Amino acid sequence: MSPDSSPREPGPSGTLHTTDAVPTHRRRTYWREALSQTFGSVDMGVPDEIDRGTIRTSPLGPMQVVTVDGDPLRALRTQRLIAGSDNGDHVVVKLLSKGVARVEQDTRDACVRPGQLFVYDMARPIRMTLPEPFQSKSLVLPRDVLGLSETELRRITASPLDSETPLGALLSPFLSRLVDTADRYPQRTADSIARNVVDLLRTLADDRLGTASADTENAARGSLLRIRAYIDWHLADPDLTPEAIARAHRISVRYLHKLFQLEDITVSRWIQQRRLEQCRRELSRREAAGLTIAAVAHRWGFTSASHFSRVFRAAYGASPAEWRSFAARAPHMAAPAHSPQLPYMR
Template sequence: MLTTASVPDRDKVTYWNNAVSRTLVPMTVAPRDDGPFDGRIATYRLGYLQVSTMEADAERFTRTPALIARSSEALVAVGLQVSGTATFIQDGRRAKVVAGDLVVYDTTRPYSFDYPRRFATHVFQLPRHVLGVADSDIRQVTGSAISTGDGFGAMLHPFLATLAASTDGYPPAIADRLAGNVVDLFATLIAERSHPGGTNPDTARSHLLMRVRNHINQNLGDPDLSPESIARTHRISVRYLHRLFQGEGTTVGRLIQQRRLEECGRELARRGRTTPTVSAVAQRWGFVSPAHFSRAFRGAYGVSPREWHNLRTTQDGALPTAVTSLPGGVPKTAADARGAGRQAAGLPPFRG
């Protein structure tokens, strides 16, 4: 709890400005009245979610580009007006906020709150990247007041009010789970407001999924390609990234390995004057350990990378011994062996 109660009158405004900027994000605070200023702000953490309750005299908050440049982290905030009113401005839109209303704002773009008289509000802040919502969707929601009289807002209001009042500590596992639930609720709120009537939320998901797949294909050679790096690049949480792939029949990690193995198999099958080494091919497509690559390749295709290369490039019918002993019976001829090897490797039979 930070309060101006014990601060000398001449220092109250400076103290309050610093308290708000440290607790939330850097802002300019200007009281609207000339008398002694009174304000208090209480904050606690719930995993990566910060929950703050602020009560103060009439004032104006302004978040300018210069102040934004001082911030190291992109945050999205949801405010729940408890008492009093406010005029909220962001992205060229102005909204009158009354008790019970919700507002969504992005701390990476300028905004202001003007409170004409004493007020109280709850503020929920979370890192922008964990939300898993397109920037275009957030921009459609900012600068407007969301009523909690009906719709999804009516369901969200009591939950947020209870959460703001629950200042008792939670075990880390419970806190993280609660924070994850809040993220899902905020993402749903933004989706509902940015796609009225439920129009095309799946389209946005499909576009994001396509961008993720393209990113994977373009960065297969990067050994640091991982769910964490992909989520960071697309400004979404790892949790939301995994949710994107729930209906795809695979996981992000498996897709990365599958695509790397496909490219390795394609390169090892090329005929040419120079034969690339297995370790060179593996490294070129993001495998750090040749031994791990060989195990993964054999698990996927039933033959080793070298055997695969020989099967795809041999001209004279000669096959390594390991291939002639593949499951499915002992081949009688070299042609039979080639066919058995291709079948085990997941390739169509030879033609002609």
């Protein structure tokens, strides 16, 4: 882009492209370049006069979250453009928040309404038409993260998921909120959320492929994954209880406990386990050396330092002080602060 129309940075982890400060006669060129920079080599057709356009991006683990507000456009990604691109190994999960769209890929030609989401593969030709002002929210992620074969991926592209279906009602608002708030999470939390998002997307793929054993089980798994992500977001809240979680998701406490039976663990034990994992990583970080053990415990939702010490020793065979001392002597064995290794709990 030209020097006077370069993207503005909203923060250290994301990028903002906006036409607000771009002279009217340069907006069309600027907007085409901004869209291509964000979504790869694409032939963009945009109106001669651009009124407004904004693209916000933020990283979330291995993914990129993107919000686009703009005027009507047409996007065409041909085999020639794919061959010259360096991002053909990504897929996009896109939620249409406003406007309508037509998407064509893998012999399918679908109309997308507000509230619907769909998947497309950047490794194969695609045509997308948005005939009116729109807003979209997207997750851009490496293809191998989903663990799908080429054949499986072809079966789920350009196939809108209706927001009125059980899974659509779960995923659409979740994805919307996730994209809106992705830039607010510290790295360790973002990585944890990303893992839960991948599980949700795999559930979506299972649903589209028909590989889930039953709709009810599929919906239950999806609800559980969403609740696990919610817990990770609110670990620091000392009032995070089964009752509060059930109320936030408009389900009964009894049903919440039933969902966690799928993991063979209680809700309270899961919360405690996740808090302990975060405290253990915090105690391993050199940057946290100035914090007292009680401060670390309180940061992650424990209200009693003595209780925290007891459950920490029971979980890890050492007191918090002993763990911190060991991590300081053997830093290579501590989980790195920038890339926590949070286990999947299946």
